[in-house]
Amino acid sequence: MSVLEFTALVWTGSLVAGLLGSLTGLGGGVVLVPLLTLLFKVDIRYAIGASLVSVIATSSGAAAAYVKEGFSNIRIGMFLEIATTLGAIVGAFLATKVSASSIAVIFGVTLLYSAFLSRRPRTKQEREVPPDPLATRLRMNGSFPDAGGMRSYNVQSVPTGFSLMFGAGALSGLLGIGSGAVKVLAMDQAMKIPFKVSTTTSNFMIGVTAAASAGIYLNRGYIDPGLAMPVMLGVLIGSLLGARILVEAETKWLRLLFSLVIALLGAEMVYKALTGRI
Amino acid sequence: MHLGQSWTDQKMEETIGNLLRAGVLLSASVVLAGGVIYLIRHGHSSADYRVFRGEPTDLKTLRGICGSAFKLSGRGIIQLGLLLLIATPVARVAFSVWGFAAEHDRMYVVFTLIVLAILLLSLAGFAGPG
Numbered sequence: 001m002s003v004l005e006f007t008a009l010v011w012t013g014s015l016v017a018g019l020l021g022s023l024t025g026l027g028g029g030v031v032l033v034p035l036l037t038l039l040f041k042v043d044i045r046y047a048i049g050a051s052l053v054s055v056i057a058t059s060s061g062a063a064a065a066y067v068k069e070g071f072s073n074i075r076i077g078m079f080l081e082i083a084t085t086l087g088a089i090v091g092a093f094l095a096t097k098v099s100a101s102s103i104a105v106i107f108g109v110t111l112l113y114s115a116f117l118s119r120r121p122r123t124k125q126e127r128e129v130p131p132d133p134l135a136t137r138l139r140m141n142g143s144f145p146d147a148g149g150m151r152s153y154n155v156q157s158v159p160t161g162f163s164l165m166f167g168a169g170a171l172s173g174l175l176g177i178g179s180g181a182v183k184v185l186a187m188d189q190a191m192k193i194p195f196k197v198s199t200t201t202s203n204f205m206i207g208v209t210a211a212a213s214a215g216i217y218l219n220r221g222y223i224d225p226g227l228a229m230p231v232m233l234g235v236l237i238g239s240l241l242g243a244r245i246l247v248e249a250e251t252k253w254l255r256l257l258f259s260l261v262i263a264l265l266g267a268e269m270v271y272k273a274l275t276g277r278i
Numbered sequence: 279m280h281l282g283q284s285w286t287d288q289k290m291e292e293t294i295g296n297l298l299r300a301g302v303l304l305s306a307s308v309v310l311a312g313g314v315i316y317l318i319r320h321g322h323s324s325a326d327y328r329v330f331r332g333e334p335t336d337l338k339t340l341r342g343i344c345g346s347a348f349k350l351s352g353r354g355i356i357q358l359g360l361l362l363l364i365a366t367p368v369a370r371v372a373f374s375v376w377g378f379a380a381e382h383d384r385m386y387v388v389f390t391l392i393v394l395a396i397l398l399l400s401l402a403g404f405a406g407p408g
Binding site for chain 2: 001002004005006040042043045046059074075078086088092139207208212213216218219220221222224228230232233236
């Protein structure tokens with residue numbers, strides 16, 4: 001395949017991944033690496049490098065919109081970024097030590113788990129929790145715009161959330177994904193932060209987390225410009241398009257379909273890695 | 279949360295939003311420009327990413343990337359655009375240090391400085407001899 005054909009195909013694939021990822025809220029990065037390794041036969045290390053770069057682009061692009069709407073909590077985000085950036089550095093170093101097939105197995109299992117998480121029902125919006133002393137000291141409790149005006153919320157279990165965030169960072173650094181699913185899990189489930197605030201704050205944090213490991217990937221020669229160029233431009237345009245045509249009612253089936261695709265890709269990655277083909 | 283604080287918070291968030299948007303737009307344009315040069319020059323060579331070789335020094339160190347971008351190498355310019363992209367969230371964190379300082383929120387100035395230090399340490403490993 002010529003460079004021109006390869007670039008055009010990878011760009012189209014990344015655009016679709018970015019579009020679906022943004023429409024379903026599941027993130028495009030998660031299908032990029034399997035797409036590149038399984039379909040385009042790209043070495044998983046190059047694929048992870050390119051995916052990491054696209055994750056920074058979509059996170060920064062989308063966060064620009066969310067931050068202005070007033071949903072994301074910059075204090076929660078900044079405090080938890082201490083954990084995610086440290087985790088990201090550990091993950092990036094692990095990526096240089098672990099074999100390509102082990103990374104593929106971990107990747108596949110992560111995909112299967114994200115598919116499972118995406119099928120779980122969302123937490124009810126009406127959740128009243130008492131203020132927690134540590135969270136109050138850290139000034140994390142906040143408010144967000146709701147149908148009936150501003151609604152305030154309290155934050156719980158800061159240490160648990162912090163540890164989960166370290167894990168999310170490590171996963172992001174190791175696999176070159178945003179690991180938004182784990183970040184939302186930590187904030188929504190453990191820290192009892194409202195779902196909308198959790199997802200937007202998670203998005204806000206993803207770029208900083210990915211930047212912490214991107215330097216290491218670049219330095220190790222994992223980021224190839226010829227591959228990263230179509231991936232980054234494709235995912236960025238796809239996710240911006242997705243944000244424009246977001247229609248809540250229509251995304252239910254799309255979410256189901258996309259999580260099935262994620263599960264299938266995960267199973268195939270584990271299978272190929274275990275049979276020695278990655 | 280009193281009124282003064284929420285006002286500066288909102289202003290800070292708006293500035294952060296604009297900063298992120300500008301960074302992404304700038305880096306995407308640089309990557310696109312480099313991509314066009316790269317495709318014009320190498321579009322007909324064959325693409326093969328099956329075997330991992332690692333990038334050459336002039337595409338993985340700060341000095342190497344700036345040098346090859348200055349020589350108008352397509353791959354060098356793309357890599358420079360990607361560096362700008364990686365710098366965008368770092369700039370956001372650096373700006374937040376100033377923002378929290380303006381709110382006299384010392385605790386969050388310290389937290390933000392910790393995040394900034396971690397990011398710069400990671401990038402220093404990149405800028406130094408790899």
